[in-house]
Amino acid sequence: MFRLKVAEMGLKEVFEIRAPQNQPILDALQADARLEKIKKKIPKIYLHPDGKTTVKGIPNIGSPCSVIEGGRFEARFGKDQNCNMYSDDELKCSERYKIYLDVRNRKNKTKWLTRRNPNSFDFPILVDCLPNDTLLTALLRDVRIDNERVRYTKLICKDSAGEINIKLTDKSSFHHDSVFTCHVLKTSQVSDQEWGKGCAGQYDRIYQTTGMSDSKKISTEIENIDPQVEIAMSGTDSSGSLQKDKVTLEVKKIIHGSQTQVAELLKVDFEQKESSNAERKRKRKLDQFAEPYRQDFYNANKGISVLLVEKLGKLARSVGVLVKNGNPYGTCFRLGSKYVMTNSHVTEMAEMAGICSNAFVFLNYKKSRDFDKQPSEDLLEFKVLRVVCSSQVGDLDYSLLELDIPDDQAERLPIGVGHKIVKQAQQNTTVTIIGHPGGRPKKVDPSCPVVGPNHRITVYLKFHPELWDDYAMVYDAKRNNYMSGFGSGASGSPGFDEDGNLVVMHACGYHLYDRSKTEVEQGVRMTAIRDDLKQHLPADLWDDLFLPPTESMEVD
Known part of the structure; x- marks a missing residue:
């Protein structure tokens, strides 16, 4: 419950508004029949503390009513407010803290901490804080505050001993009900690591909230x-x-x-520009934004163990290229006694839905761009008999193909690697991709760093508005993101972790903008594919594909 008077519409007497504590203040105001006449103006309401009240500042009307419980306010009108966003759990959270920011008396616009003129706030700003918030994360959540200036902000708290400089990384709960003055300086008040951690928390909140x-x-x-x-x-x-x-x-x-x-x-611009010059500048800034994170690729590559090199040399024999009518369509790799796996979008491009004539898998293709020029004794060629099955779930993107294996060629067939699927790729590790990018002879892209959900490029891609549908899977739970130099034609390539375990099948890459090179590559987790196939294949076929062989295998 909170008390309100709206002098502008004749409600000079204070009246009570009762609402669920987890209901946003804006919703509570709009639901009150006494405010029906000004319903269209309610998004412009600013709640100013009035008289004797336990709430000493102006709340954001997107905050839950629990933030202003017991408060007394006078409604004043200004410009439309942007409302803070909360997940359901955040709205329901009963443990909350409040801090107040006195942002007034800032004549120089470069010293404003707020988006609008701070001198328009007659009272301090009430900042809603959750139990795990630092002062930094609480300020970043409040949409009235200019996020770009938060890291340069010094908070000053006055007590009997004088002025005290408060760290942005302090827990908000330590300063409940405190009033701060703020100064925007030229130097950052937090380290890059602290700033990145604070921003990462806000990215996660945005995904959950939306x-x-x-x-x-x-x-x-x-x-x-x-x-x-x-x-x-x-x-x-x-x-x-x-x-x-x-x-x-x-x-x-x-x-x-x-x-x-x-x-x-x-600090990037999502909107494509009509002017070619403006669009060129936007793309240049995107490249500048991405450059330090492209360097992550090189920083993460600390070398590769000789033991892994030896394993990869053996595993690479099981990787091939899928060819139809003389044209390469993608990479594939061996599973079980007579099968290969690739992406379902590869078989779709090759128009192989039940039509496998003139489709072949070439193994040991590593010397020449022209299949016909490589000596036949080195190149292994097997006809595709049929597409056994393809994923019914789009984000798994797999097709299982059966090969025609002549009796006299069975011993030359490289082993299947399905038994190497034992775990998922983890963040802060690397994967090594083996494939045929562009349909070229077999290549290895070693030590590709796996990037997590808070990597700035993947955050940008998640919110990329131009290709929203295609980019929705950047954060798919059945996929891993990593940085790789492989481009188109590498679809279907297997990816191995630092122990030689099969962890992903390469599926796609994501661009910063149209016609730019891909910045982040993505593979489907092989554990997800294996588990999905268990629901659709006969038990004996699934065992053939994924159970460890009875004989000692040379890739172990």
């Missing part, structure tokens, strides 16, 4: 909304036929807001 796991479905719905329908929706009541689409519009607002926040955190 429900990005379903972003592909949401974006499809949004793309189909006609602009005229949007206009009509704004005036449609609950009985109108378009009421059901209001939810989609709200989602659209949330996605736009999250893109804006991420753009500000990363």
Whole structure:
């Protein structure tokens, strides 16, 4: 419960608003019938502390009502407010802390900590803090504050001993109900590591809050909304036929807001420019943004053990190229007694859905660009009999092919590597990819660093608005992201970890912008493929593909 008076509409007497503690303040105001006459103006309401009150600052109206429990306010009107975003769990959290920022008396715009003129705030800003927040993460969550300036901010707290400089990395709970003055300086007040950790937490919150796991479905719905329908929706009541689409519009607002926040955190521009000069400048800045993180590739490559090199030399024999009508379509690798695996999008490109005539797998292809020029005694060629099965789930992207193995060639057939699937690739490790990028002779890309969800390039790609549908799988739980020099044609390549275990099948790469080189590559986790096949294959065939062989294998 909190108390409010709205002098502008004649409600000079204070009245109580009772609402669930986890309900956003904005929703509570809009639900109150006494404010019906000003309902359209409610997003412009600023709650100023009034009289004797336990709440000493102006809250963000996106915060839950629990933040202002017991407070007394006068409603004043200004520009539309941007609301803080919370997940359901964050709204329901009963343990909360408050700090207050006095941002006033800053004449120089470069010293503003807030997005709007700080002198328009007659009271300190109330910043809502969650149990695990530092002062840094709490400030980054509040959309009234300019994120770019947070790391340069010095917080000063006054007590009986005088002014005390408070670290941004302090826990917010240590300073509950404290009032700070703030100064934006020229030097960072936190280390790069502390800043990165604080920003990473905000990226994670944005994904949870926007429900990005379903972003592909949401974006499809949004793309189909006609602009005229949007206009009509704004005036449609609950009985109108378009009421059901209001939810989609709200989602659209949330996605736009999250893109804006991420753009500000990363200091990049998502929007493609109409002017060729402006677009050229945007792409140049994106390249500058990516360059330090491209260097991660080289920093992570600390060499490769001789033992792994020996294992990879043997494993590489089981990697081949899929060819149809003389054209290479992708890489594949051996499984079981007579099978190979590649991506389902590779077999689709080769139009192999049940039509395997003129489709072959070439193994030991490592000398010449022209298959016909490599000596036949070195090159192993096997006809594809059929596509045994392909993934029914798009993010798994696999096809299992059966080969025609003549009796006199069986001993020359390289071993299957399905028994090498024992675990997933982990963050802060590397994978080694073996394949035929561009259909060229077999190559090895060693020590490709696995990048996690907080890597800045993958964060950018997750919120890439131009190719939203295709980029929705950047954070797919069944896939791993890594940095590799392999490009198109490497689809279907196996990836091995530092112990020689088969961990991924290379599937795709992601661009910063149209026609740029790929920055992050991605593979499907082989554990996910193996588990999916167990549900669709006969037990004896699954055992053939994945169980350890009875005889000692030379790749072990």
